[in-house]
Amino acid sequence: MKVVIAGAGVMGLMLARELAETGVRVCLLDKSEAGREASWAGGGIISPLYPWRYPQAVTALAGWSQQYYPELIAALYEQSGIDPELSEEGLLMLHVKDAVEAKAWSANLQKTPAQHAPNTPAWLQSISDEKLGALEPNIALADAYKEQALWMPRVASVRNPRLLKALKNFVYTHPRIEVKEKSELISFQEKAGGVSISLACTERIEADKMVICAGAWSARVLNLPTIQVxxxxxxxxxxxxxxxxxxxxxxxxxxxxxxxxxxxxxxxxxxxxxxxxxxxxxxxxxxxxxxxxxxxxxxxxxxxxxxxxxxxxxSPNGVPYIGKVPGYKQVFINAGHFRNGLVLAPASVRLMRTLLTNETPPFDAEPYGCERPRTKSLVS
Ligand SMILES: Cc1cc2nc3c(=O)[nH]c(=O)nc-3n(C[C@H](O)[C@H](O)[C@H](O)COP(=O)(O)OP(=O)(O)OC[C@H]3O[C@@H](n4cnc5c(N)ncnc54)[C@H](O)[C@@H]3O)c2cc1C
CATH class of the missing domain: 3.30.9.10 (D-Amino Acid Oxidase, subunit A, domain 2)
Structure with missing residues (x-):
């Protein structure tokens, strides 16, 4: 099978890796330079900010990815020789106004799926003034801050430009991946059993399937009212x-x-x-x-x-689109990760891979489908 991926941010790069590792041939396109848009600009926090404020669909992807990140970073470092600098020092949150909701969210998660046990990133607790001062002696400890400080000891961060460099090194050296930078997808057509893709440079590419990973440009590429990105x-x-x-x-x-x-x-x-x-x-x-x-x-x-x-x-409520594009049989989308694309990417591309290769998905794909009702509030 040959899959064209349009867009080489963290989604396109990780999806190319994921597919190539399972034997799929990939052609990865980017309109400009791979890994230089949102994925490079981001902060690299491996957690949503205030994670309890997001829908369960985001929590599910985040939890899966957070478990997988250390293994992924170790593998990429070994493959590329580039260290994405995973830091597992936790996340301190000061001045939290909805601490009660936050604690309830964390306690509830710890009761249910194994991936959210107390030693995982969803583990959230109050923190004493003494502990706060000991962890970060230089932060301003005004009373208002101390009062509602929360601590997620297992949350990690990565140096995302380095993560992208490591991923680029991987895709450029993998025998099943062809990378085409400065190659903008301008149109595509489905034909019997495949897709024909036209680039701005007038080249045409034929593939069995195509995935749109064009980040903030995804709705522009697809031009469909149902896809709100x-x-x-x-x-x-x-x-x-x-x-x-x-x-x-x-x-x-x-x-x-x-x-x-x-x-x-x-x-x-x-x-x-x-x-x-x-x-x-x-x-x-x-x-x-x-x-x-x-x-x-x-x-x-x-x-x-x-x-x-x-x-x-x-995207609506920050829930990404991961699935088949309405009206097409061989065209898929993996986009709309809003503020959380770096943390959600591993789970998101694993789900996308299983949909492309007809494997059993690691979790329910339904919340990420494209057939959602349109919403007025695009992002939370
Ligand atoms: C300031 C900031 C801070 C952030 N902090 C974090 C954080 O701490 N943690 C976190 O998890 N997330 C964070 N994010 C969010 C995260 O960066 C994004 O959700 C994520 O990078 C999206 O990845 P992507 O691959 O979908 O998009 P992008 O990285 O934008 O990649 C899309 C690619 O598609 C290409 N493209 C577009 N149109 C076409 C076309 N027609 N043909 C070919 N290629 C095309 C573009 O050139 C681009 O390279 C942050 C974002 C920003 C901006």
Missing amino acids: APVKGQMLLFDAPRGLLNRVVLSDGRYLIPRRDGKIVAGSTLEHAGFDKQTTEDALDSLRQSALTILPALARCPVIKQWAGLRPG
């Missing part, structure tokens, strides 16, 4: 900080800090509905810097060395 811009900053200033991901009032292994700290993020515009702005710089300093005052002495923006693929 829209760009949601996110801006980020990078601080040049000394090692040890911060040790783990800290989230407060919707803004977060992510320490990298070399000491640098990523500060995110804005949520903007600005179409496909990716310009960075002074307003976002000021606002993100202010939020970062409120959490970690010592950042006032650290220069901002980079600012960037990416386009999240927003």
Whole structure:
């Protein structure tokens, strides 16, 4: 079987790996450079922010992926020699307004499926002032923060640009994967038992099946009213900080800090509905810097060395589309992961693979189907 994947972000790259490993031939297309859009721009937190606020469909994918991430990262490091820098230091959440709901969500998960047992990333607890101070001595411990701090000790993060480099190394060296960058899909047609794909450069590619993994551009590619995926811009900053200033991901009032292994700290993020515009702005710089300093005052002495923006693929309630595209037999979609594409990718591509190869899915595929009613609120 030959599968064309349109879009080489984390979804397309991981799906190519997943399929090639099971013997499928893959042609992976990207309109520009592989792994340089949302997947590169993201923060690399291997958990939804405030995970209890998402539907069960997101929790199910996140739980599966979180279990699988350490094994995946170890395999990619070995295959590519590039270390995606998985850090398993947990997630601290300050100033949580719905802590009661959060604890109920975690307790409920721990009662049911094995994948959410107490030693897993869904394990959430209150944290004492002493413990908080011991874990992160440099964060601002105003009373309002201490009062409602929560701690998810098993949540990890990765340095996503390195993860993408490792995945790119894998797809470029795998004998069953052909990679075509600067190759934009502009149209496609189903024909007996397959799909014919036209690229902007006028080349045509024939395949048995095709999967749209075009992130925020997916609805544009498919042009179907049922597929509601829209760009949601996110801006980020990078601080040049000394090692040890911060040790783990800290989230407060919707803004977060992510320490990298070399000491640098990523500060995110804005949520903007600005179409496909990716310009960075002074307003976002000021606002993100202010939020970062409120959490970690010592950042006032650290220069901002980079600012960037990416386009999240927003979808109804953040539940991705993983399945067959309505009206087609051989055309599929794996897109719309909104704020959680890095954490959801392993589970999402495993489900997609099983749908393409007619294996038994690892979990119920129904919530991710494309035949959902249209909704007014695109993202939560
Ligand atoms: C600021 C920010 C912070 C984030 N932080 C996190 C986080 O901490 N944790 C987390 O889990 N998620 C995070 N996310 C979300 C995550 O980055 C996305 O959900 C994820 O990267 C989506 O992956 P994707 O492969 O679907 O899309 P993308 O990475 O955008 O890839 C889509 C690809 O498709 C290509 N393409 C588009 N149209 C065509 C076409 N016609 N033909 C060929 N190729 C095409 C594009 O060039 C692109 O390379 C963040 C996102 C942003 C912007």
